[in-house]
Amino acid sequence: MSEIVLSATNLSKHFIGKQSVIGKIRGKEPLSVPAVDGVDLSMPAGSTIGLVGESGCGKSTLGRTLVGLYPSSGGSLSLFDRQIGNDRSLEERRAVQMIFQDPYSSLNPRMKVRDMLEEILLFHKLADKESVQKRCVELMELVGLPVTALQAYPRQFSGGQRQRIGIARALALEPKILIADEAVSALDVSVQASIVNLLQDLKRDLGLTMLFISHNIAIVRQVSDRIAVMYLGRIVEEGLTSEVFNNPQHPYTKLLLGSVPKMTPGSKLGAAPQGELPTIQARYEGCRFQSRCPIAKSACATTDPALIQIGSKDHQAACINL
Amino acid sequence: MSTPLLSVRDLHVEIDTSRGLLKAIRGVSLDINAGDSLGIVGESGSGKSITLKAILGLLPKNARVTSGEIHVDGVDLATLSEKARRALLSEKIGIVFQDAIAALNPVMRIGVQIAEVPHRRLGWSKEKSHARAIELMELVGIPEAEKRFSLYPHQLSGGLRQRVAIAIALSGNPQLIFCDEPTTALDVTIQAQVLRLLMELRVKERTGLVFVTHDLAVVNEICDEINVMYAGRFVESGSVANTFQRPSHPYTYSLLKSAPDVDHQSERLFSISGETADLTKPVTGCPFAPRCFAATQLCSESEPALLAQASSFSACHHASNFTEKIPTDHFSLGTQGKAHS
Numbered sequence: 001m002s003e004i005v006l007s008a009t010n011l012s013k014h015f016i017g018k019q020s021v022i023g024k025i026r027g028k029e030p031l032s033v034p035a036v037d038g039v040d041l042s043m044p045a046g047s048t049i050g051l052v053g054e055s056g057c058g059k060s061t062l063g064r065t066l067v068g069l070y071p072s073s074g075g076s077l078s079l080f081d082r083q084i085g086n087d088r089s090l091e092e093r094r095a096v097q098m099i100f101q102d103p104y105s106s107l108n109p110r111m112k113v114r115d116m117l118e119e120i121l122l123f124h125k126l127a128d129k130e131s132v133q134k135r136c137v138e139l140m141e142l143v144g145l146p147v148t149a150l151q152a153y154p155r156q157f158s159g160g161q162r163q164r165i166g167i168a169r170a171l172a173l174e175p176k177i178l179i180a181d182e183a184v185s186a187l188d189v190s191v192q193a194s195i196v197n198l199l200q201d202l203k204r205d206l207g208l209t210m211l212f213i214s215h216n217i218a219i220v221r222q223v224s225d226r227i228a229v230m231y232l233g234r235i236v237e238e239g240l241t242s243e244v245f246n247n248p249q250h251p252y253t254k255l256l257l258g259s260v261p262k263m264t265p266g267s268k269l270g271a272a273p274q275g276e277l278p279t280i281q282a283r284y285e286g287c288r289f290q291s292r293c294p295i296a297k298s299a300c301a302t303t304d305p306a307l308i309q310i311g312s313k314d315h316q317a318a319c320i321n322l
Numbered sequence: 323m324s325t326p327l328l329s330v331r332d333l334h335v336e337i338d339t340s341r342g343l344l345k346a347i348r349g350v351s352l353d354i355n356a357g358d359s360l361g362i363v364g365e366s367g368s369g370k371s372i373t374l375k376a377i378l379g380l381l382p383k384n385a386r387v388t389s390g391e392i393h394v395d396g397v398d399l400a401t402l403s404e405k406a407r408r409a410l411l412s413e414k415i416g417i418v419f420q421d422a423i424a425a426l427n428p429v430m431r432i433g434v435q436i437a438e439v440p441h442r443r444l445g446w447s448k449e450k451s452h453a454r455a456i457e458l459m460e461l462v463g464i465p466e467a468e469k470r471f472s473l474y475p476h477q478l479s480g481g482l483r484q485r486v487a488i489a490i491a492l493s494g495n496p497q498l499i500f501c502d503e504p505t506t507a508l509d510v511t512i513q514a515q516v517l518r519l520l521m522e523l524r525v526k527e528r529t530g531l532v533f534v535t536h537d538l539a540v541v542n543e544i545c546d547e548i549n550v551m552y553a554g555r556f557v558e559s560g561s562v563a564n565t566f567q568r569p570s571h572p573y574t575y576s577l578l579k580s581a582p583d584v585d586h587q588s589e590r591l592f593s594i595s596g597e598t599a600d601l602t603k604p605v606t607g608c609p610f611a612p613r614c615f616a617a618t619q620l621c622s623e624s625e626p627a628l629l630a631q632a633s634s635f636s637a638c639h640h641a642s643n644f645t646e647k648i649p650t651d652h653f654s655l656g657t658q659g660k661a662h663s
Contacts (some may be wrong), residue, residue: 022442024621054510054511055509056507075332128341128637134428138428158597188365188366188536189365189536189538189577189580189581190365190576190577190580190593191593191594192580192583192596193580193592193593193594194591194593194594197589197590197591197593200590214584215509215510217510218539218581218582218583218584219582221582221584221587222587222588222591241587242587245584255511256510256511257584258514259510259511259513259514259538260510260514260539260584261442261514261517261539261540261542261543262429262512262539262543262583262584262585263538263539263540263542263566263581263585264583264585265541265542265562265563265567265580266563267542268543269517269518269521269543269544270512277509277511
């Protein structure tokens with residue numbers, strides 16, 4: 001088994017709501033939303049892990065906590081076998097970089113591409129005044145943009161090109177791990193394909209490890225070696241892509257995969273699953289999925305299932321009925 | 323042959339923009355009968371939504387229909403007064419938009435919004451309209467309809483809001499429903515529920531569907547016919563089964579190859595280089611030619627018409643033989659020198 005570059009153990013991120021003065025006086029607990037609630041995830045070197053789930057399940061929060069944009073509220077994170085806390089060194093920050101969903105709002109509209117790249121390269125001392133120019137040109141070539149793009153502002157580019165700039169910015173810091181949060185969701189199908197291909201090439205050529213977060217299950221299948229399925233702040237199934245797709249175990253994974261429209265001729269969507277993703281609660285009794293689960297038993301109301309190994313394969317799921 | 327429910331002939335729409343006059347739709351024709359389901363697919367800016375809006379007379383102020391005929395149930399809309407046109411359209415056609423929260427009135431109870439059409443337009447009594455609203459809410463699968471009747475849109479989840487929007491679209495008993503990306507903003511499990519509902523309505527009520535989307539897999543699941551739109555025109559029309567198996571336009575081929583399929587994992591996705599045509603400039607030749615792998619001199623000189631091919635209609639000079647030019651090395655291109663899309 002290959003080296004684990006980034007691993008989370010029992011990681012959680014709780015958002016604490018604002019408390020009114022009266023609430024404080026009465027000693028009421030402030031509202032707490034456990035967006036990520038006890039996640040275990042290991043990222044083997046050179047792999048792409050696809051993280052799927054419905055909106056509100058905590059995918060993006062998990063991604064942002066791994067990058068360090070949100071401080072974690074519990075559990076631990078380790079990078080190359082070294083524990084990292086909420087206070088990361090520059091080197092630790094460089095190692096994990098993020099590509100954002102919206103190529104329009106994630107770039108500073110008043111900065112030329114060159115200024116954007118130079119700023120981070122000089123700040124992190126990855127280049128000096130002489131070599132910075134050369135490095136910027138290299139980065140443009142890497143993401144397939146013409147060198148003239150350096151002189152332009154973000155508004156002068158199309159969505160796909162902006163996403164390439166976002167990728168160049170992430171790569172400028174020579175990261176080991178890329179977290180792509182819905183990186184292609186805002187793009188048209190044809191452009192989406194070229195960005196997906198670019199990410200796969202870069203990952204291979206630069207030996208990156210990637211967490212690919214998306215609600216688009218077809219794209220995730222295309223790019224990932226492993227899949228993690230998230231539901232209400234927890235990972236409920238994880239394993240090799242082929243294993244999870246061909247042999248889904250958790251009832252939620254089955255529901256999710258059964259709902260995806262397919263390109264196969266004559267395909268007709270399966271029976272409509274009932275119910276919707278409930279809002280996240282502060283505390284749960286038993287399994288989080290029981291309200292929508294077709295195979296829920298009475299034990300599910302009391303036992304909180306942990307991830308267990310499925311057969312002898314590289315595959316695990318959190319359900320007591322397996 | 324009976325008169326089609328909706329018939330559009332050679333529709334042209336222009337939009338005034340800051341960059342000049344944009345020819346958004348350049349000759350669109352279509353026919354729909356009861357129980358048909360037609361998908362219109364294309365990239366952003368291809369004119370899919372504008373087509374629907376032009377038919378319904380919902381174009382923004384800076385846009386106008388410059389030529390073309392629209393017949394609803396055999397009646398030419400151009401011969402009607404504004405009032406009569408709106409009455410006819412709202413009787414025959416219901417519409418579901420992408421963004422249900424923007425489509426619903428935020429300060430009106432959802433039940434009242436659904437009951438409005440039967441009450442105001444069909445002239446039903448308050449009680450009868452109320453009962454009809456409850457019936458529709460049950461039809462579209464809103465649980466506890468009685469209880470939810472007096473809720474406001476913000477109190478509902480995205481899936482339920484879209485169901486309310488569908489219930490409103492159905493409230494006038496339309497024969498045709500226009501859907502403009504109705505499931506794009508929804509989660510995949512909720513999307514499956516809504517698509518399932520639309521499919522059932524089509525079978526049960528013989529409602530015709532016009533489904534605008536960028537998602538080919540959705541079209542495959544719920545439509546029988548497909549129109550592929552590019553730069554304001556249909557470039558391929560035919561049955562979904564034929565078109566998906568044997569596309570007869572390079573653009574359709576490229577779209578199908580660039581969309582990942584959840585059932586298969588391929589080595590690389592096909593990507594289309596370049597950008598969509600700028601319709602503020604006059605179109606000479608095929609607008610897809612600059613991005614096309616099979617383009618020849620002829621393609622840059624004359625724009626092909628939509629003509630019958632073996633299995634569908636295609637607007638391509640090389641419809642019968644473009645497949646010979648499918649690049650074999652496309653899938654092995656490195657990151658260097660890749661398309662600047």
